[in-house]
Amino acid sequence: xxxxxxxxxxxxxxxxxxxxxxxxxxxxxxxxxxxxxxxxxxxxxxxxxxxxxxxxxxxxxxxxxxxxxxxxxxxxxxxxxxxxxxxxxxxxxxxxxxxxxxxxxxxxxxxxxxxxxxxxxxxxxxxx
Numbered sequence: 001x002x003x004x005x006x007x008x009x010x011x012x013x014x015x016x017x018x019x020x021x022x023x024x025x026x027x028x029x030x031x032x033x034x035x036x037x038x039x040x041x042x043x044x045x046x047x048x049x050x051x052x053x054x055x056x057x058x059x060x061x062x063x064x065x066x067x068x069x070x071x072x073x074x075x076x077x078x079x080x081x082x083x084x085x086x087x088x089x090x091x092x093x094x095x096x097x098x099x100x101x102x103x104x105x106x107x108x109x110x111x112x113x114x115x116x117x118x119x120x121x122x123x124x125x126x127x128x
Contacts, residue, residue, distance in 0.1 A: 016107075018042075021053040021070050028089065030056060035104055037073070037092040041081060046089050050075045054091065058107065069100055 016030040018040050028042025038054070054073045073091040081088050096104075 017057040019055040019057075021055040027054070028086075031088065033104060033108055035093075035096070035101055037076070037090065040089045040091065041086050042089055043086060045087055046075045046078045048075050048077060051094070058103065069103055071096065071100065 018027045018030055018038075019025060020027055026042075027044075027046075028040040031039045031041045033039075038056075040054075051072070051074050053070050055068055055070050057068050072094040074094055075089060076092050077090040078087050080086075
């Protein structure tokens, strides 16, 4: 499948809970995030093109007292996870309120999973 995403998603170290705001049901946990959408790891299959409002429980953020944001979203895709009891669900944000973009950027900055390359331990080859 061709990658159509314009913004690079950030894999997160903090798996925040995500709820359907209308009924309060847990949809799953935030797997990755960007300003246009998110991927949630959940236990239920969701139909594509379903509109709902995501209530995302925020991890602790520096200089922020906000603990939850609500964002209208649409399911774009849903596919089985590598672990068969879970699904990866892609959401597109329909509208960000003022200040929500800054919160999302703070989450991405503070909780992005960063792969650290091990130091080069190879010894240089001796001249022959």
